[in-house]
Amino acid sequence: MKSLFGNSKLSVIILFIFCLISVGCSQEVNINGLIKKLEDSNLDQERIVAMLVRIGTPAVGPLIAALKDTDSAKRSGAAKALGKIKDSHAAEPLINALKDEYPSVQCSAAQALGEIKDSRAVKPLIAALKYQSFDSFINCYDCGTRVQDSVRQALENIGIPAVDALIVALKDTDSQIRGNAATVLANIKDYRAIEALVMSMSDKDSWVRARRKEALVTIGLPAVEPLIAVLKNENPDVRQNAVEALGKIKDSRAVEPLMDTLKDKNLNVRRNAAEALGEIGDHRAVERLLAALEDEDTYVKIYAAEAIGRMGMPVVDTVKEKCLLIVAENYGVFIARGKPGIETVLVEALYKYGSREMAEDFGNCGNDQLASAAGEWSTERGYYWVETLSAKDKGISGPFDKRHLRWGGR
Numbered sequence: 001m002k003s004l005f006g007n008s009k010l011s012v013i014i015l016f017i018f019c020l021i022s023v024g025c026s027q028e029v030n031i032n033g034l035i036k037k038l039e040d041s042n043l044d045q046e047r048i049v050a051m052l053v054r055i056g057t058p059a060v061g062p063l064i065a066a067l068k069d070t071d072s073a074k075r076s077g078a079a080k081a082l083g084k085i086k087d088s089h090a091a092e093p094l095i096n097a098l099k100d101e102y103p104s105v106q107c108s109a110a111q112a113l114g115e116i117k118d119s120r121a122v123k124p125l126i127a128a129l130k131y132q133s134f135d136s137f138i139n140c141y142d143c144g145t146r147v148q149d150s151v152r153q154a155l156e157n158i159g160i161p162a163v164d165a166l167i168v169a170l171k172d173t174d175s176q177i178r179g180n181a182a183t184v185l186a187n188i189k190d191y192r193a194i195e196a197l198v199m200s201m202s203d204k205d206s207w208v209r210a211r212r213k214e215a216l217v218t219i220g221l222p223a224v225e226p227l228i229a230v231l232k233n234e235n236p237d238v239r240q241n242a243v244e245a246l247g248k249i250k251d252s253r254a255v256e257p258l259m260d261t262l263k264d265k266n267l268n269v270r271r272n273a274a275e276a277l278g279e280i281g282d283h284r285a286v287e288r289l290l291a292a293l294e295d296e297d298t299y300v301k302i303y304a305a306e307a308i309g310r311m312g313m314p315v316v317d318t319v320k321e322k323c324l325l326i327v328a329e330n331y332g333v334f335i336a337r338g339k340p341g342i343e344t345v346l347v348e349a350l351y352k353y354g355s356r357e358m359a360e361d362f363g364n365c366g367n368d369q370l371a372s373a374a375g376e377w378s379t380e381r382g383y384y385w386v387e388t389l390s391a392k393d394k395g396i397s398g399p400f401d402k403r404h405l406r407w408g409g410r
Contacts, residue, residue, distance in 0.1 A: 031059050035066050038077035045077050052081040060087045067093050072102040079105060083112025091118035098128050098151075103143035107150040114154030119161045125151050126162075126169050129180040148180060155184045163190045170200050170212075178203065179211035186215030191222050198226045201242065202235045213241045217248045224251045231257050236266040243269055247276025255280060259288040262304075267297045274300055278307025278339070286311060293322055302330050306337070309345030321352070328353035335365045338408025347373040356383050367407040 034055075037048050052059045059081065066078035079097055082090040090112070097109035110128065113121040128151045134143040155162050162184070169181035178200075185193040197216050203209050216223040227242045227249075243261055246254040254276070261273040274292055277285040285307070292304035305326040313320050327334060328349040334342055347370065350358055354377060362374035378384055 031055060031062050034059075035062055035074065035078065038066070039069075039071040039074040041073065045073070045080075049077055049081045049084065053084045056085055057087060060085060060089055064090055064093045067097050072100075072105055075100065075102070075105045076108040079108035079112045083108075083115040086116050088116060088118050091116055091120050095121055095124045098124055103132075103134050103137070103140060103147050106147045110147070110150040110154045114150075114157035117158050117161075119158070122155070122158060122162045122165045125155050125158075126165055126172075126177060126181065129169075129177045130174050131176045148176070152180055152184050152187075156187045159188055160190060163188060163192055167193055167196045170196055175203075175205040175208050178205070179208040182208070182211045182215040186218035189219055191219075194219060194223050194226050198223070198230055198242070201230070201238045202233075209237060209241055213245045216245045220249055221251060224249060224253050228254060228257045231261055236264075236269060239264065239266065239269045240272055243272040243276050247272065247279040250280050252280065252282055255282045255284055259285050262288050262292050262300075267300065270295065270297065270300045271303050274303035274307055278303065278310050281311055283311055290319055293319075293326065298330070299333075301326050302333055305345075306334060306339060306342055310339060310341040313345060313348070324349045324352045328358070331358060332361070332405055335361070335367070335370070335405045335407055336410040338367075338410070343367060343369045346370060350374070350377055359383065361405050365405045365407045370407070 031052070034048055034052050037043050038045055052063065063078045063082050063085075066074050067082075069075055069078070075097065079094060082094060094109045094112050094116070098106055098113075100106050100109065106128070110125065113125060129148060132144045132147060134140045137143060155166065166181045166185050166188075169177055170185075172178050172181070182197060182200075185197065194216070197212050197219075201209055201212050203212065216227060224246065227246050230238050230242045233239055233242070239261070243258065246258060258273050258276050258280075261269055262277075264270050264273065270292070274289060277289060289304045289308050293301050293308075295301055295304070305323045308323055309327065313323060324345070327345055331346060331349060334346055346362070350362060350373060356378070359374040359378050362370040363378075365371070
């Protein structure tokens with residue numbers, strides 16, 4: 001050693017440096033070799049990703065470079081690995097990958113950004129909530145939806161830092177962004193979003209209005225008071241959606257305000273109010289619901305009778321008969337809606353105002369309780385009804401096709 005370098009101490013240092021360089025080169029070869037394998041469909045990509053993740057930080061640079069590779073499988077695998085390594089240096093390259101032409105790469109990039117949780121990704125992810133069509137890809141009819149699902153999940157993972165931008169997105173010009181922003185806000189459950197969701201229920205797009213209503217239902221009890229406050233909003237769409245949401249949340253604070261909306265000038269609001277009170281099941285509403293049996297709209301009467309029936313029929317015979325007559329005349333609607341607890345009332349209506357056709361529809365609707373009652377009713381009268389559909393096939397046709405009524409098939 002001394003003859004080669006002239007100094008034994010210096011030779012040890014040089015040898016040590018040489019070893020470090022060798023190890024580094026070996027590791028670099030290993031990283032690049034693993035990244036190369038990401039494109040091999042015969043190999044387990046998840047296992048290769050896990051190996052790259054174990055290498056960690058030294059793999060970040062080569063993986064970022066791989067996001068620009070010509071092979072989509074390699075780009076997708078690289079994005080997955082970067083997300084699991086969670087190095088913030090990968091945020092910008094992954095944001096760029098959200099615009100990749102391949103949906104699989106977009107999904108992996110979105111998932112990775114959700115794992116890294118870098119706030120720089122919030123606005124680009126919100127922009128990616130817009131629906132994309134991938135018609136040029138074979139067997140990719142749902143790819144646009146899958147990308148949206150990945151983007152929503154990423155924003156939910158980022159959580160609170162995304163809330164302000166998502167609230168702004170509720171006013172975006174694109175309906176898909178507005179609706180998906182509402183869904184994400186609901187799952188983050190930040191109370192700052194409640195007022196914005198309530199006040200934006202007048203959206204011109206019915207799909208967006210439905211997403212916002214569902215968002216408030218998901219948030220639940222904290223949304224009750226703001227929803228009650230807009231029951232007097234001048235926009236009937238806002239009132240209608242607020243009523244529906246309150247019925248699904250099922251909080252007793254909403255009972256008296258909903259009772260007042262049974263007199264709303266808009267018939268859809270009145271219908272939904274009767275239905276919502278039936279969902280909540282608070283007996284304080286019975287008297288108002290009985291009054292709603294006189295409503296000029298048939299469906300208000302139907303929903304009021306249904307709500308009363310689910311809470312227990314009134315004891316006054318004249319009122320009870322009025323309820324049963326409404327049920328008997330519209331039994332197809334009740335069967336199609338399939339609300340739990342209404343079966344007893346339907347059976348009473350059958351015995352009070354029933355017909356052979358009604359019994360046959362009960363027997364073939366797919367509800368065991370109604371079928372049993374129909375059998376007993378028919379036997380007592382010397383009738384018989386034929387089961388026209390097998391248990392497997394009941395209700396294939398529309399719910400108001402009288403020969404193919406299906407329980408809960410509306």
